[in-house]
Amino acid sequence: MKALTLRNLSKTYKGGVTALRQVNLDVEQGDFFGLLGPNGAGKSTIIGIVSSLVTRSGGDVRVMGYDLDTQPWEAKGLLGLVPQEFNFNHFETVEQVVLNQAGYYGMPRRQARERLERFLRELSLWEKRRAVSRTLSGGMKRRLMIARALIHGPRLLILDEPTAGVDIEVRRSMWQFLRKINQDDGVTIILTTHYLEEAESLCRNIAIIDEGRIIENTDTQSLLDRLSAQAFILDTAAPMTAAPALEGFRVEQLSAKQLEVEVRKEQTLSALFAALQRVGIEVTSMKNKSNRLEELFIRLVEQNDGIDPGP
Amino acid sequence: MYWRRTLIALATIAGKETHRYLRIWIQTLVPPAITMALYFVIFGNLIGPRIGPMEGYSYIDFIVPGIIMMAVITNAYTNVVSSFFGAKFQRHIEEIMVSPTPNAVILLGYVAGGVGRGLLIGLIVTIVSLLFTRLQIHSIPVTISVVFLTSVLFSLGGFINGVFARKFDDISIVPTFILTPLTYLGGVFYSVSMLPDFWRGVSLLNPILYMVDAFRYGILGTSDINIWLAYVLILGFIALLGGFSLWLLERGIGLRG
Numbered sequence: 090m091k092a093l094t095l096r097n098l099s100k101t102y103k104g105g106v107t108a109l110r111q112v113n114l115d116v117e118q119g120d121f122f123g124l125l126g127p128n129g130a131g132k133s134t135i136i137g138i139v140s141s142l143v144t145r146s147g148g149d150v151r152v153m154g155y156d157l158d159t160q161p162w163e164a165k166g167l168l169g170l171v172p173q174e175f176n177f178n179h180f181e182t183v184e185q186v187v188l189n190q191a192g193y194y195g196m197p198r199r200q201a202r203e204r205l206e207r208f209l210r211e212l213s214l215w216e217k218r219r220a221v222s223r224t225l226s227g228g229m230k231r232r233l234m235i236a237r238a239l240i241h242g243p244r245l246l247i248l249d250e251p252t253a254g255v256d257i258e259v260r261r262s263m264w265q266f267l268r269k270i271n272q273d274d275g276v277t278i279i280l281t282t283h284y285l286e287e288a289e290s291l292c293r294n295i296a297i298i299d300e301g302r303i304i305e306n307t308d309t310q311s312l313l314d315r316l317s318a319q320a321f322i323l324d325t326a327a328p329m330t331a332a333p334a335l336e337g338f339r340v341e342q343l344s345a346k347q348l349e350v351e352v353r354k355e356q357t358l359s360a361l362f363a364a365l366q367r368v369g370i371e372v373t374s375m376k377n378k379s380n381r382l383e384e385l386f387i388r389l390v391e392q393n394d395g396i397d398p399g400p
Numbered sequence: 401m402y403w404r405r406t407l408i409a410l411a412t413i414a415g416k417e418t419h420r421y422l423r424i425w426i427q428t429l430v431p432p433a434i435t436m437a438l439y440f441v442i443f444g445n446l447i448g449p450r451i452g453p454m455e456g457y458s459y460i461d462f463i464v465p466g467i468i469m470m471a472v473i474t475n476a477y478t479n480v481v482s483s484f485f486g487a488k489f490q491r492h493i494e495e496i497m498v499s500p501t502p503n504a505v506i507l508l509g510y511v512a513g514g515v516g517r518g519l520l521i522g523l524i525v526t527i528v529s530l531l532f533t534r535l536q537i538h539s540i541p542v543t544i545s546v547v548f549l550t551s552v553l554f555s556l557g558g559f560i561n562g563v564f565a566r567k568f569d570d571i572s573i574v575p576t577f578i579l580t581p582l583t584y585l586g587g588v589f590y591s592v593s594m595l596p597d598f599w600r601g602v603s604l605l606n607p608i609l610y611m612v613d614a615f616r617y618g619i620l621g622t623s624d625i626n627i628w629l630a631y632v633l634i635l636g637f638i639a640l641l642g643g644f645s646l647w648l649l650e651r652g653i654g655l656r657g
């Protein structure tokens with residue numbers, strides 16, 4: 090059984106923006122899953138649909154095997170949400186916000202108070218429990234939403250840019266907290282972020298979404314490998330009958346006098362040319378091949394630069 | 401298990417709603433007490449004696465039930481419309497929407513807030529009226545049931561208004577242009593039996609008239625209309641607006657994009 094299953098999810102907003110096109114996604118139980126994509130890619134729309142805040146135009150959602158349409162009571166009870174925008178009552182205290190949330194899930198007050206103390210302490214909000222939520226700093230408000238999302242003991246926690254606008258120190262302590270929730274409590278976590286470093290450090294698997302489509306879905310390591318590799322197109326002086334074997338490099342023949350070669354991060358161009366020389370291939374020109382993934386990440390990183398220079 | 405959890409959710413929403421209007425009591429509880437006291441002073445004490453008896457009662461005794469009812473209606477309505485719209489505006493309605501709370505419980509919770517405030521205001525205005533006249537109650541069951549059902553009805557009205565409201569202006573349109581005129585014309589200050597036939601007929605199309613009149617019957621024991629008709633009308637409207645509210649919630653109208 091998966092923690093989350095999306096099948097053919099589609100969404101067209103009133104006004105005609107198509108935010109999602111046939112999205113399919115599976116997230117395993119216990120996973121720490123990253124959903125990455127540039128602004129407007131559709132991340133929050135997916136999360137909105139899963140958490141019943143947005144109606145979908147088509148498709149199915151299952152949370153821990155429960156269908157959101159036919160078994161909403163179970164599906165909603167197992168889900169915790171930390172939304173992108175602050176959405177608590179600004180006039181209530183930290184304690185009231187979290188205890189009321191427990192109440193909506195039918196948790197008795199006494200049990201809710203015990204859990205409240207645990208999460209507020211772990212998120213360094215205990216001293217602020219009587220503070221009116223409007224008076225909290227941005228980072229505290231984010232942590233309040235995390236405590237609120239966990240109070241009823243969800244098995245799947247979804248966080249939409251939980252560390253946006255949070256300083257590096259607090260961000261790192263939030264990472265530590267989330268890792269602990271994932272490892273010790275076995276809560277499956279899905280998070281969206283614009284910080285590559287965050288995804289890299291936290292997530293075991295990553296899906297990339299752009300213009301409402303999932304364009305990559307793989308484990309973090311292979312994604313990073315692919316990102317750091319560069320592809321080059323080489324024009325050769327003489328025609329070749331087959332792709333030459335270049336030690337350590339992935340080579341593909343595009344035409345009689347054209348090759349595509351992948352150079353990974355730890356490899357050098359000098360090594361490539363040495364290998365070419367060994368097999369007697371003369372190169373007349375060379376150009377960098379752009380890849381979609383890389384372009385996307387450049388966009389991601391640029392946006393991210395605009396917000397925060399990063400550590 | 402299911403019922404226990406559902407009850408906790410209901411108590412949470414109702415408690416939160418009650419807490420809200422109590423927290424801002426200067427905005428919610430004091431103004432109606434002052435306004436209604438002014439009505440009693442001006443119409444009851446100053447002008448009332450010159451108007452003379454109405455249906456056999458002194459003018460102030462005649463208007464007290466209507467004024468209490470007017471306060472109950474506006475406050476039950478305003479409470480739910482402002483609270484629900486505020487929850488949409490600040491987006492904390494999403495806290496409830498992500499939870500498994502059934503729609504009927506959400507509706508009941510908000511209505512409980514409106515009814516609570518309506519009845520509390522009703523009580524306050526009643527106490528204020530005792531400064532100006534001695535009140536005897538003809539029938540406690542009728543008085544209580546009419547004021548209770550009326551506050552349920554107008555809480556539902558406020559809820560529907562809150563669902564459709566998109567900006568702050570939208571929450572005051574109905575109270576200003578519909579509720580207040582209908583209440584004034586609903587026989588709060590006069591007996592419809594005084595009106596010429598035509599206007600009397602028109603007045604009888606006004607549902608608020610039946611509620612004011614039934615409530616006045618509960619207190620004074622006199623009525624222009626058949627109070628059973630008032631009950632049928634109120635219960636019918638409650639069923640209609642309640643069903644419509646649930647349908648709106650089910651469809652996510654005004655809530656889910």
Ligand SMILES: Nc1ncnc2c1ncn2[C@@H]1O[C@H](COP(=O)(O)OP(=O)(O)OP(=O)(O)O)[C@@H](O)[C@H]1O
Nearest residue numbers: 102106108126127128129130131132133134135657
């Ligand atoms: N309520 C709405 N009404 C109309 N269009 C919307 C609405 N919400 C989102 N959209 C549109 O849907 C598309 C996807 O938006 P979404 O918020 O899902 O993106 P995102 O990936 O979360 O972006 P970001 O990284 O900026 O948060 C965008 O084109 C956006 O303008």
Ligand SMILES: [Mg+2]
Nearest residue numbers: 132133173249
């Ligand atoms: Mg978003």
